[in-house]
Amino acid sequence: MIPVDSNFIFAVAPRFSGNKKAAQERIIGAISSIFSTTLDRYAINTRLRIAHFMGQVTHECAGFCTAEEFASGAAYEGRQDLGNTQPGDGKRYKGRGLIQLTGRANYRDIGRILGLPLENQPELAAEPVTALKIACEYWKKRNINTAADRDDLISVTRLINGGLNGLEERRSYLIKAKSELARIEGLIVAANEGGNSTVLHRGSFGAGVVELQELLVKKGFALSIDGDFGAATELAIMAFQKANGLEVDGIVGKNTWNKLHT
Template sequence: MSSLASRIDADVLRKLAPKVSGKQAASQTAVITGFGAMLPKMLPYVGVITPLRIQHFLAQTAHESDGFSTSEEYASGAAYEGRKDLGNTEAGDGKRFKGRGPIQLTGRSNYRQFTAWMRSMQPDCPDFERKPELVAQWPWAGWAAAFFWNTRNINKLADDDNLVAITKVINGGRNGLEDRARYLSKAKAVVMPLAALDVPADDEFPVLRRGSQGEWVDRLQIALAATGFYLLAIDGDFGGGTEGAVKLFQRSRGLLVDGIAGPKTFSALSAYLPETED
């Protein structure tokens, strides 16, 4: 099991989603509890194990589930009636196969394909085409999100940090892009400290990540700028710009692209590092 994936749980989901009140509070608690309990096992099964993949998965599911407040689309599903591209060929299919699960699995075809995919792992699972309402229940809701992510090869887009492309696959366009971007920014802030726990420091170099500050961040920014490829403010604050530059540098050197500056990244930058101040 991925060490990072094992740390993605209900507590992480609570940090991502603003707490709701009123009638939705109980629903949000149920979604966060059910989904959070599944993630440590489910994420590695579909290869969502790197910081970027986890961050994008969390951002998309947070948006699609209205901040983890529902496992079923609020609309009736009538808008999908007659959608042959979704396999909705029988009267009532729009409402019957409305969006369910944290990525809002929609349409008869997807429910049929989800059943086949799930049965390759668990042969005795329900037939979701016959009982579509079960896709809103745990654990099936979570596995429906995993099925969609896996069968659409979204990990590859996450590796490129391509929010626009991922949103297009999930939603068909740019709907909710601003909200998805906010969730992604928050997911990066929440996940990076957890990811940094897997990067060992040594006696020569520290481990820096988004949110780090101080002289070592100054030195990192100066070194990245000195390579000639990155325009960075030297401000001692490891923000999104510095993280992006670290990722680009890591990719150019064949290192693990995680945006965390640890000993391997510093060693690759050693020729550009300024001396420490006395």
């Protein structure tokens, strides 16, 4: 399980001031201690799965500023497809959750799964911990891990949104999440391998990356030597690790360095 907590969330999410800052801190603070374990329970526990989850959720909940849609919900009034059969159901069952749950029928179904009275007390869906679980249930129901495993941002976004609204913002959060996860995993590798060698990962930059790329080119990989650890360098490292019986994580720690210098 990759340890992700409030520091990880804040590294991905935009920063705010005033009321938005207070709301963001309240939501992130409430889910921080259970974030890793909750994601792991839903098998959102690899670098790609966590990164795509963060890319989507950070957009959907406005940077963790809200677990409730800004609109009144009146647009959902009378929506039979959502189970809104009673007067006032549109506003009563407006979108809530880190990925928004909408409509009486959906509140009833997710409430049954989570063991919570969401149909009778729909406001509970906006509580941060419940909002996180709602997002995970949605992710599970749509089998979004499969698209995340392919690193398929377009398919993941369509499964979340039904279209491609906010695609570029989702992409930017995805990139930030990947970079931060690589940094976290790099620290773990350094600790496990004694911490005596420079650990490089996607997002690293500088002379160490130049040395790495030069070694990879000597091993037969077609790379630009530009000092920027991007997607091509990560793919080359993963191929090298696989060919040499190393853990295939795209992170260059002591064991990978040793093999590269052999």
